Amino acid sequence: xxxxxxxxxxxxxxxxxxxxxxxxxxxxxxxxSIFVNPTQFGANEDFDKYPRTLEADRAMLExxxxxxxxxxxxxxxxxxxxxFASIRSWxxxxxxxxxxxxxxxxxxxxxxxxxCRLFEMVQPDVVVFGQKDAQQVFLIGKLIEQAFPQIRLExxxxxxxxxxxxxxxxxxxLSAEERTHAxxxxxxxxxxxxxxxxxxxxxxxxxxxxxxxxxxxxxRLDYLDIVDPHDFTPVNEQFRGPATAVVAAWVGSTRLIDTxxxxxx
Ligand code: AMP
Numbered sequence: 001x002x003x004x005x006x007x008x009x010x011x012x013x014x015x016x017x018x019x020x021x022x023x024x025x026x027x028x029x030x031x032x033s034i035f036v037n038p039t040q041f042g043a044n045e046d047f048d049k050y051p052r053t054l055e056a057d058r059a060m061l062e063x064x065x066x067x068x069x070x071x072x073x074x075x076x077x078x079x080x081x082x083x084f085a086s087i088r089s090w091x092x093x094x095x096x097x098x099x100x101x102x103x104x105x106x107x108x109x110x111x112x113x114x115x116c117r118l119f120e121m122v123q124p125d126v127v128v129f130g131q132k133d134a135q136q137v138f139l140i141g142k143l144i145e146q147a148f149p150q151i152r153l154e155x156x157x158x159x160x161x162x163x164x165x166x167x168x169x170x171x172x173x174l175s176a177e178e179r180t181h182a183x184x185x186x187x188x189x190x191x192x193x194x195x196x197x198x199x200x201x202x203x204x205x206x207x208x209x210x211x212x213x214x215x216x217x218x219x220r221l222d223y224l225d226i227v228d229p230h231d232f233t234p235v236n237e238q239f240r241g242p243a244t245a246v247v248a249a250w251v252g253s254t255r256l257i258d259t260x261x262x263x264x265x
Contacts, residue, residue: 002027004154005124007115010034010070011051011169012060015159019128020064022156026126030066033118038073039084040110051169069122076117087113094142095232099246100135100257103222108139115140119148127151132158132166134246134259138232158259160186166258173254177218182251184216185258188224189245193262202226202237202264213249222248222255226264240264 004027006019023030041047096108164186192209213221224247248257
């Protein structure tokens with residue numbers, strides 16, 4: 001029997017279900033973990049108000065016959081737990097302090113720690129993550145390569161609302177008006193990728209995309225950039241080939257991220 005693990009923080013939406021569907025194709029049994037991981041939230045972030053909808057999540061997963069694994073904080077982090085130290089030293093060799101890591105110090109140390117614990121507890125053959133969290137999936141790919149070579153990593157494309165907004169558990173925080181403003185993120189990425197298909201300067205295309213986000217009322221840009229998928233560092237003007245565009249912004253008080261894969265010609 002093979003096991004596919006789909007780690008989530010619950011408040012499930014269609015994007016999570018895409019991961020479950022892919023997991024079903026790849027293994028005999030699917031385990032969906034639901035755990036709002038305290039170690040990946042900063043002190044001033046939304047850990048306390050993060051949506052917790054366990055019963056609705058169970059109902060959404062029911063038709064898939066997936067096993068729901070919703071451990072307590074004590075189960076995941078038992079007393080005397082010491083994985084942090086080793087994760088921290090490994091994380092310091094990886095791009096964990098740029099982009100998401102710059103605004104959310106220690107975020108990735110928390111993500112990598114919980115992922116290691118879930119791998120230990122569930123012992124999966126396959127793990128399924130979303131491309132939406134591009135830097136997270138980059139780091140988990142490195143972690144698996146170096147520490148869990150027996151596990152297959154499967155990455156699923158971002159599921160979007162019909163108007164392009166990337167689905168996210170945090171979208172439920174948005175007012176109707178903020179939701180409209182939030183569309184600027186996916187539009188900026190798509191327009192930038194279209195511009196880069198013709199001979200445009202990469203720097204100019206990025207600057208334009210940033211300006212389009214900054215022009216939107218109620219939206220405060222954190223970062224928008226294009227990174228080399230091999231090392232998650234910003235591309236330079238000479239870079240050609242497949243690359244990953246990433247954006248993060250606050251829409252009102254809600255922090256949203258988005259990403260697309262593009263090609264620089
Ligand atoms: P979260 O519960 O937000 O921590 O996400 C759990 C998993 O679902 C992660 O691997 C995410 O990348 C993935 N995910 C979140 N939103 C989407 C989406 N819109 N489309 C596909 N995967 C997603």
